[in-house]
Amino acid sequence: MTAIETTELTKRYENTLAVDDLDLSIPEGVVYGFLGPNGAGKTTTMRMLTGLTQPTSGTGSVAGVTVTDRDGLRTHIGYLPEEPPLYEQATAYEQLDYVAGLRDLPEEATRERIDGLLDELDLTADAGTRISDYSKGMRQKVAYIQAVLHEPDVVFLDEPTSGLDPRAARTIREMITDLADAGTTVFLSTHILPVVEEVADTVGILYDGQLVAEDAPDALTQRAETGATQTLEDVFLELTGTDPAADVEATNG
Numbered sequence: 001m002t003a004i005e006t007t008e009l010t011k012r013y014e015n016t017l018a019v020d021d022l023d024l025s026i027p028e029g030v031v032y033g034f035l036g037p038n039g040a041g042k043t044t045t046m047r048m049l050t051g052l053t054q055p056t057s058g059t060g061s062v063a064g065v066t067v068t069d070r071d072g073l074r075t076h077i078g079y080l081p082e083e084p085p086l087y088e089q090a091t092a093y094e095q096l097d098y099v100a101g102l103r104d105l106p107e108e109a110t111r112e113r114i115d116g117l118l119d120e121l122d123l124t125a126d127a128g129t130r131i132s133d134y135s136k137g138m139r140q141k142v143a144y145i146q147a148v149l150h151e152p153d154v155v156f157l158d159e160p161t162s163g164l165d166p167r168a169a170r171t172i173r174e175m176i177t178d179l180a181d182a183g184t185t186v187f188l189s190t191h192i193l194p195v196v197e198e199v200a201d202t203v204g205i206l207y208d209g210q211l212v213a214e215d216a217p218d219a220l221t222q223r224a225e226t227g228a229t230q231t232l233e234d235v236f237l238e239l240t241g242t243d244p245a246a247d248v249e250a251t252n253g
């Protein structure tokens with residue numbers, strides 16, 4: 001089964017065509033790196049695929065569930081949004097217990113899983129502290145755990161390494177690879193191209209709401225005519241007219 005399938009998926013806001021006739025067909029177990037400059041439509045695509053916003057036209061399904069069936073999607077998907085909503089007054093433990101409860105996850109096994117994930121992300125010592133006292137990176141870690149806790153079939157990660165120190169970013173990259181090895185499909189947006197080159201099986205480049213390239217990272221950087229290799233940065237710059245490094249500064253700065 002394909003994990004993510006869209007046909008002419010489109011989102012129009014009043015003055016903006018945010019996503020324009022997007023066709024995706026992503027097999028199970030693939031890490032899909034979704035690239036594009038600021039405003040290209042990445043987050044809008046993810047919000048449609050996770051049922052948070054309705055397409056203006058076109059169709060989509062995730063794990064076989066149509067994207068307009070928000071309740072049906074719930075058990076199949078996990079989502080790390082660009083700006084994760086967390087309960088400021090809760091500790092990480094409380095936040096994660098609460099989410100586990102909402103999802104009716106088995107208590108004991110889930111607590112063990114939470115402990116394991118907190119440990120992997122070096123958050124155990126702070127897990128009893130209120131989220132209002134957390135740094136951006138610490139929040140990002142809690143939000144990541146929240147997205148994968150219920151072992152969904154398809155995980156959507158919008159800039160998962162944003163705000164993370166190099167060690168935590170590495171851990172997340174390893175976790176993404178592990179997820180895919182276990183058969184989970186990972187749909188990941190990032191401005192950090194080396195992350196994509198490391199973890200993605202397929203890269204899609206979005207520009208002005210349209211998919212302007214889609215291929216394995218190796219294939220994208222190989223020039224058919226000359227056999228010469230370009231960097232992914234070169235490819236991105238050529239297709240979007242935007243320097244990816246400038247985007248990273250805009251996003252993290």
Ligand SMILES: Nc1ncnc2c1ncn2[C@@H]1O[C@H](COP(=O)(O)OP(=O)(O)OP(=O)(O)O)[C@@H](O)[C@H]1O
Nearest residue numbers: 013014016018036037038039040041042043044045
């Ligand atoms: N709720 C909204 N109302 C109106 N316009 C919106 C809304 N959300 C997004 N847009 C517009 O849709 C376009 C795509 O935005 P989107 O957030 O999907 O881009 P993105 O690729 O995620 O960018 P970034 O890399 O900055 O996160 C932009 O022009 C944006 O202004």
Ligand SMILES: [Mg+2]
Nearest residue numbers: 042043044082
């Ligand atoms: Mg975005």
